[in-house]
Amino acid sequence: MIPTKGLIEIDHFGLEYISDGGATQAVADVSLSVRPGEFVSILGPSGCGKSTLLNAVAGFLKPTQGRVRVDGEEIRAPGADRGMVFQQYSLFPWKTVRQNVEFGLKMKGIGADQRERMARTLLALAGLIGFEDHYPDRLSGGMKQRVGIVRALATGPKVLLLDEPFGALDAQTRVIMQQILTNIWQRLRISVLFVTHDIDEAIFLSDRVYVMTARPGRVKAEVAIPLPRPRDPESMIGAEFLALRRELAGLIREESLHAMGGELAGGMSGIDVMLGDGSLVEML
Amino acid sequence: MPADPHDLAPIAGDSMAAPTRRRQTAGARRRRALRLRERLRTAALGAVSIIAFLGLWQAASSTHLDLFLRFDNIPAPSQVAVRAVAVVGSQSFLNDVLTSCDRVFLGFAIAALLAVPTGLVIGRYRIAHDLIFPLTELLRPVPAIAWVPISIMLWPTDWQSIVFITFLGAYFPILLNTLHGVRRIDPVLVLAARSLGASEGAIFREVYLPGALPAIFTGLAVGMGVGWVSVIAAEMISGQSGIGYFTWEAYSLIRYSDIVLGMVAIGLLGLVSSTAIRGLGRLAMPWIPAP
Known part of the structure; x- marks a missing residue:
């Protein structure tokens, strides 16, 4: 089945905010x-405005330039x-795992029985069966984020x-x-x-x-990841993977150095030449 | 990668919170025994100071100690105990206790019903805060007891003016704690609710109210305490009934043992009320782990 819904279009998006020091361009001209059905990542150094883009799609903030659309409809407000x-844990501490997951369905006015049935499938998919009646406080970090993902999916977005x-999360849990x-x-x-x-x-x-790119955030490059699926941690040491890693690392490094300041960047690029590419990726 | 998502359930390194009912038998019993012994020890140590206090008091009163502090009119604990047997079961004492309870709970209930919604609204809306909060801050430093003369003039009956004093005492702690409770809610929870389709009303019900509940219960406990202080003071000054009146009247009528009885009753009533609020809090907030 080929998915037909869920087209996100960000079109010449810009965001400028006003602070004491005047106007700051956080994100500029991003398309x-x-x-x-596609899985797309935005990769960038911290402070490049990647979260800003996401918040605009979520409807938490309005672009000062350009447009954000999902399935052709312009985003005006948050919606299910x-x-x-979210990056930080955002489960409702006063709700159990099940109540957290069912929250969006409850907001839609779906009855308790049907809510429970719908939530159960997703809880199983995320390996959370047996924890439905736990409060978030008693869950590990990984489980909290799994509940967060399931909660976001429960309304069928x-x-x-x-x-x-x-x-x-720690490295193992992350993987x-x-x-x-996936x-x-x-x-x-x-x-x-x-x-x-x-x-x-x-x-x-x-x-x-x-x-x-570093602030103001712009799209520096678009890289296709043609690795076959399903992928597993072993595929992360293949030659194809490493080539992609090197390419992305190179792109990111320029931006990180740029963000840190010109003088440092000059010094570091001198070392680049001496070390060659392979070991430098490890440094990053 | 497992094809069946159910295979993902037992995940290594992420099973900290796995239910462990079986492990709770032998280890838990030993731990419970240890905890019991510790609790007995704590109780015994507490009893030492209480018994010493009563013993010294008994000695001071029965010897009519007069060393700057004068114990010649202070009834001994034994005298109070004898008097308690006669008074505590009596209809008039019971009436006084019930009258005070009635006033406190009514004043407290009105305060809670007004202060919690007000606190939620001014915590949430800047405009409501800017409108209401300055007035609140202006009135708040005036202790409830200072309102007694005005209150007597303001309200048609003594009963109403005492309830009003109690209300004033309880209102501000509940309001301020509710307000701080709302302010302390993690903004990401509001964003999460919003992105899950929650309306403004639903956000109040599902996020602000439960999120502020721990602070609200702190406010209720403090408010209840101040409510009792206020009712006792108001009854002593202007009442014709109630446990505060009973205590003051005992002084006027030279029934000194009754003074202590009144004090003990007030203390116990305060203790029972605050325990009840803490119990309600635990029922209302099952997600907060027991201390």
Whole structure:
């Protein structure tokens, strides 16, 4: 089945905010798209405005330039047709796992019995059966984010937006979470826009990766990830993977150095030549 | 990668919170025994100071100690105990207790019903805050007891003016705690609710109210305490009934043992009320782990 819904179009998007020091351009002239059922990541150094883009798709903020559309409709407000997973834990502490997952359905006015049935399928998909009646306080970080993903999916959104959802997790849990997310995505065939600063994560998960520049954020490059699926952690040491990693690392490094300041960048690029490419990727 | 998503359930390194009912038998029993012993020890140590206090008081009163502090009119604990047997079961004492309870709970209930919604609204809306909060801050420093003369003039009956004093005492702590409770809610929870399709009303019901509930219950406990202080003071000054009146009247009528009885009753009533609020809080907030 080829998905037909969930086309995200970001068109000449810009965001400017006013502070004490005057106007600051956070994001400038970004155009990107996510096709229905596609997994797309936005990769960039911190402060490049990747989260800003995601928040605009979620409807939390309005662009000062350009347009954001999902399935041709301009985004005006937050809504359950776009599932959002936040960087920090955002489960309602006063609701059990089940109540958290059912929240969006409850807001839609769906009855308790049907809510429970709908939630159960997703809870199973995320390996959360047996924890339905736990409060978030008693869950590990990985489980909290799994509940967060399931909660965002419960209302059957057209797109799923994730803002560095695994940033706070340890390396092992992170890899497991990436597999679970891939698994869920392949089952549901939903469009995903995923924000991260982790190169390996972006490659492992995505069909395509947009690399952003340092502030003001712009699209620096668009890189297709043609690795076959299903992918597993072993595929992350193959030659194809490493080539992609090197390419993305190169693009990101320029931006990180740029963000840190010109003088440092000059010094570092001198070392680049001496070390060659392979070991430098490791440095990053 | 497992094809069946159910295979994902037992995930290594992520099973910290796995239910462990079986492990709770032998280890838990030993731990419970230890905890019991510790609790007995704590109780015994507490009893030492209480018994010492009563013993010294008994000695001071029965010897009519007069060393700057004068114990010649202070009834001994034994005298109070004898008097308690006669008074506590009596109809008039019971009436006084019930009258005070009635006033406190009515004043407290009105305060809670007004202060919690007000706190939620001014915590949520800047305009409501700017409109209402300055008036609140102007009135708040005036202790409820200072309102007694005005209150007597303002309200037709003594009963109403005492309820009003109690209300004033309870209102401000509940309001301020509710307000702070709303302010402390993580904004990401509001964003999450919004992106899940919650309306403004639903956000109040599902996010602000439960999110502020721990602070609200703190406010209720403090408000209840101040409510009792206020009712006792108001009854002593202007009442013709109630446990505060009973205590003051005992002084006027030279029934000194009754003074202490009144004090003990007031203390117990305060204790029972605050325990009840804490119990309600635990029922209303099952997600907060028991201390």
